[in-house]
Amino acid sequence: MENGIDFLHVLDPDMSSKIFMCLEDLFDLVRVSAVSSSWRKHVIANGLCKQLCLRLFPQLSKVDNVIELTSSTKNPAEVGPSNSMEWESLKQEHRAYTFLARGFTSFAVKQLILEPIAASSTDNFPEESIDNTLEPSERTGPAGQIASYWSSKGQSNPAVPETLTYKLDGNLCLINEINIQPFQAFFQWGLPIYSAKAVRFRMGHVKRPKPPAGRPLDVLQDSVHDSFVWTYTSKVFPMAQENRLQNFKLPEPVLCIGGIMQVELLGRVQKQEMDSLFYICVTHVQIMGRSLAPAFSVDIDEHSKSLTLKVLSYNQPSPPEIPSTNSSFYGRRHVRDLRQIVNILRGDVNIPDYDWGEEDDESDDEEFVL
Structure with a gap:
């Protein structure tokens, strides 16, 4: 030596x-x-x-x-x-x-969804909107009487796909896995599960300026595919027709540059007896991984496709906290639940078609529309 x-x-x-x-x-x-x-x-x-x-x-x-x-x-x-x-x-x-x-x-592995952006279709907006997929439980409200799920529009062709697009917590994220729970209609005869046949995932970034604030998400659904550049597409994962949080682990962690993720739901399994149309319904979505925010951010040059990596801090981020009830999502959830509770008390419950206040011996045999 x-x-x-x-x-x-x-x-x-x-x-x-x-x-x-x-x-x-x-x-x-x-x-x-x-x-x-x-x-x-x-x-x-x-x-x-x-x-x-x-x-x-x-x-x-x-x-x-x-x-x-x-x-x-x-x-x-x-x-x-x-x-x-x-x-x-x-x-x-x-x-x-x-x-x-x-x-x-x-950096801590956590749920990365910051807020939903849009769904490709929604059957009853906003009661069955993509916002509901951030709620872990399939039932909310007093005594769990309000179903929480996103529902697509009905289709006669079971091959028609659907998409759910989310903004992540930071525009530089390392994604490990995605968890999705299909919705089981506990208010319909036979307790059908409206799962997709398979899922696929896309990651990318915004292509054009964000739409004006206050514009309803249902208006954006037709243009959502034109708003993003997808830089990664996963393989197709089969989905089980089971009422549980199903895990889809990527072969290798994927770096999402741009902070946009889309869940593509491929194929329909369940037909609703009321209208003989196929639907896809989702109770909950989790995107798990590591956000490099607030330590890092990235700027994307749309013309040259080059990236500028910005270091905002050299401090390790604090462990994730339980979401505050003051957050934008929980604020929207609170307003939605209050609106439905008021409707229940008034007897005005046409969306969705629940009538919890009506006592009827034959109510168990009735079917409700998603």
């Missing part, structure tokens, strides 16, 4: 980089950069942390600029051309990709 020779001094830079890149864990590469000043300089100068991130997530190859917007960044003295702007840029990039890789493995 006393007569050891640093291989960086005897090998050319390319061969030295190939040796370092045999490491598969970025944290090992970070440890290597702490061995000596010459090793640290080599790791930073050759962008090895960035290269390892690109190996793990090729989508990051479109990042052509890294910006630090945090005031907490400190630049300790480095061995090398410390006064060079190029060297400072390389150090900034090294910090950003090192912390980015840390986020991929150590």
